Amino acid sequence: MSSPISTDDLQRIFKNLDKDNNGLVSTQELHHLLDKIGIRTTLEELEKLVGRPSLDYVDFLFFYEAMVKVKIAEQADDDDDDLPKAFKVFDLNGDGYISCEELQSVLSKLGLLEKRSGLDCKDMIHEFDNNLDGVLDFQEFKNMMSVPPSSHHSEEI
Structure with a gap:
């Protein structure tokens, strides 16, 4: 595993x-x-x-x-119950979207984001932002979470 x-x-x-x-x-x-x-x-x-x-x-x-x-x-x-809970962890203001600032805040709290890491939250969001509105809605977040970590930016974190 x-x-x-x-x-x-x-x-x-x-x-x-x-x-x-x-x-x-x-x-x-x-x-x-x-x-x-x-x-x-x-x-x-x-x-x-x-x-x-x-x-x-x-x-x-x-x-x-x-x-x-x-x-x-x-x-x-209960796979269907976990994703909405995870989404709420990142959606700090509860508006139904994950912004770059929210993503950066949560990743920083987890110790996964350092200034010198080279990780750009805008790039992360852009990679999965299908409607190009600059934020992730639940479906886009779900798509992002279904991609194995080795396939996207997690190795850069």
């Missing part, structure tokens, strides 16, 4: 979460990230799931892969 997020991106996310640079991500830091991207869980539930107060990078990768496996299993049941 291929991971939706590259190892380089996962390492960047881990480093961004590891605020004190001790090589560990606490369940509190992980909980904060999950909350920022719209995954609601209590700290107690997360601690129970993780089974320890902090994760090193290898544990973080195992946790991520386990979450991907769970998500794939859930997608078989």
